[in-house]
Amino acid sequence: MSGPGARGGRWQSARHQSLVKAPPGKGYKWVALSNTTLGVMVVTIDATIMIIAMPDIFRGIHLNPLLPSNSFYLLWMILSYLIVSSVLVVSFGRLGDIFGRVRIYNLGFIIYTVGSILLSITWMTGQSGALWLVLMRVVQGVGGAFLIANSAAILTDAFPEHQRGLALGINNVAGISGSFIGLVLGGILGAIDWRLVFLVSVPVGIAGTIWSYLKLRDLGIRKRTQIDWWGNLTFAAGLILVMIGVTYGIEPYQHQSMGWTSPPVLAALIVGTVLLTVFCLIEMKAPAPMFRLALFRIRAYVFGTLSSFLAALGRGGLMFMMVIWLQGIWLPLHGYSFATTPLWAGVYMMPLTAGFLLAGPVSGALSDHFGARPFATGGMLAASSSFFLLELLPISFSYALFAPLLLLNGLGMGAFASPNRAAVMNSLPPEHRGAGGGMNATFQSSAQVLSIGIFFTLVIVGLSGTLSSSLEQGLIVHGVPRALAAHAASLPPVSTLFAAFLGYNPMVHLLGAQTLAHLPHHTVTLLTGRSFFPRLISAPFAAGLHAAFDFSIGCCLIAAAASWSRGKRYVYRVKAVPAGGGGETLPVQDSR
Numbered sequence: 001m002s003g004p005g006a007r008g009g010r011w012q013s014a015r016h017q018s019l020v021k022a023p024p025g026k027g028y029k030w031v032a033l034s035n036t037t038l039g040v041m042v043v044t045i046d047a048t049i050m051i052i053a054m055p056d057i058f059r060g061i062h063l064n065p066l067l068p069s070n071s072f073y074l075l076w077m078i079l080s081y082l083i084v085s086s087v088l089v090v091s092f093g094r095l096g097d098i099f100g101r102v103r104i105y106n107l108g109f110i111i112y113t114v115g116s117i118l119l120s121i122t123w124m125t126g127q128s129g130a131l132w133l134v135l136m137r138v139v140q141g142v143g144g145a146f147l148i149a150n151s152a153a154i155l156t157d158a159f160p161e162h163q164r165g166l167a168l169g170i171n172n173v174a175g176i177s178g179s180f181i182g183l184v185l186g187g188i189l190g191a192i193d194w195r196l197v198f199l200v201s202v203p204v205g206i207a208g209t210i211w212s213y214l215k216l217r218d219l220g221i222r223k224r225t226q227i228d229w230w231g232n233l234t235f236a237a238g239l240i241l242v243m244i245g246v247t248y249g250i251e252p253y254q255h256q257s258m259g260w261t262s263p264p265v266l267a268a269l270i271v272g273t274v275l276l277t278v279f280c281l282i283e284m285k286a287p288a289p290m291f292r293l294a295l296f297r298i299r300a301y302v303f304g305t306l307s308s309f310l311a312a313l314g315r316g317g318l319m320f321m322m323v324i325w326l327q328g329i330w331l332p333l334h335g336y337s338f339a340t341t342p343l344w345a346g347v348y349m350m351p352l353t354a355g356f357l358l359a360g361p362v363s364g365a366l367s368d369h370f371g372a373r374p375f376a377t378g379g380m381l382a383a384s385s386s387f388f389l390l391e392l393l394p395i396s397f398s399y400a401l402f403a404p405l406l407l408l409n410g411l412g413m414g415a416f417a418s419p420n421r422a423a424v425m426n427s428l429p430p431e432h433r434g435a436g437g438g439m440n441a442t443f444q445s446s447a448q449v450l451s452i453g454i455f456f457t458l459v460i461v462g463l464s465g466t467l468s469s470s471l472e473q474g475l476i477v478h479g480v481p482r483a484l485a486a487h488a489a490s491l492p493p494v495s496t497l498f499a500a501f502l503g504y505n506p507m508v509h510l511l512g513a514q515t516l517a518h519l520p521h522h523t524v525t526l527l528t529g530r531s532f533f534p535r536l537i538s539a540p541f542a543a544g545l546h547a548a549f550d551f552s553i554g555c556c557l558i559a560a561a562a563s564w565s566r567g568k569r570y571v572y573r574v575k576a577v578p579a580g581g582g583g584e585t586l587p588v589q590d591s592r
Helices: 004-021 028-060 068-099 101-120 126-158 161-192 201-215 229-249 263-285 293-297 299-315 318-333 338-348 350-370 373-392 399-426 430-477 482-490 493-501 506-511 513-517 521-527 532-564
Strands: 570-576 585-591
Touching (some): 028 161, 028 338, 068 126, 101 126, 101 201, 101 430, 126 430, 229 263, 263 293, 293 430, 299 318, 299 373, 318 430, 318 493, 318 532, 338 350, 338 493, 350 399, 373 399, 430 482, 482 506
């Protein structure tokens, strides 16, 4: 074929190739940092934005989330997003290594934006509306997984070694702080209109999609290989089943306060574990494995990934416990109505976010010069100290003591997160940065889901010991008929926790409107007031909370030991080395 059209096509193709191969400008690294930071922050904001806005969302679709028949929607509106992003992030990181990280990242922005639009235009109500929201949260989570899986690899490709700690530190802190910003933002927007909780992400997603498509460049080393389908399937199925088992383990089963012994939960955990074992066997023999097990031979990588898993395990579920502590006890005792406690809990948690924002970029920049080990290890020790000091506080504490301890915790976690992530990414071969970064992100995200199950279990065990008898006796003393008091006391503790967590008046939930209508006015005023329930639950909750703090302390101390065990500063480099005179390149690992 010849002629102007053919010549124009060849000219455009040549021009496109020249643009692709041309080196990026000096300012490109900051473009990459700003865009990926925007992407990571909006994804983590959406991971928590529904928590505070949940009552407004359920009222908007006319569904009571505390009814047993609706517990599925209550749990999965929060966890579906986390679980989907946890399961898919490794696979999408591997796709970035094969097809180009920027291409996969751009696709993530598109999917994420479409999911946000579909969430904001929900037209159904009741269980149909709730199911639609859960499914669209899954779509949003898929887009988020694309973004998370490739953002760190894009930054590692764009920044020179001596600035990666700063860049990854800013990116990582933006992601972690986004989870706390989401709490406050959800409370503010939900009170105005529940659809704004989802709509707020749409303009950000559109701007990020256009910006990334026009400005981001693929600088990584691509390695075209076949996709490990069996590895992907067994890993996804196994991890999903384990997370489902953990999620429903905290739900009541028959006459038990939790469902860890129920056949469905046990089956999910056992089958999930078997599938993950099969996955490991597949990866050992697959010609192009999804999960690069050989990367765990790199000392800096394996100990960095282990410490990030333990840090996430220690802090993931504890955020929920701190919010319940504020919403169910401290805020009502200090004059806040139950309906306003979700928003104010997010506000009073802000010192934690401030600590992340202060320590993250500073420790990331310093780690570029002094290595990750002292900052990551010191951060975990500081975090464990903050948990120990929080455990010493009374349940009805002074905020002047509580706020500095939250700040210390944020400083410790921020000092750990940024250098640790930079060290993990620096240790990876360039062609495996997407898969290796995705593996690290999967361990971290999975730990957060596991942490929620562990912490709720510890607190529910503490509540189960004395809450039932204390509640029954307290209600009888204040004139509630013995049969009604016994029924209220027999309800699962997790239901009471969810009521406080969602900003509902727990006693109204436990007794019901019909029961309250037959009680004297002064009794109803006392039982549904701001002090009866918080004082009743304080002692049982303290027992479970202290067990949760002990668990966090243990996780942080082990994470500190693992972080110190990473060894000296380690950076994987590729240098041109003559190999048989053929001019090939061989990997050279630089350990300093």
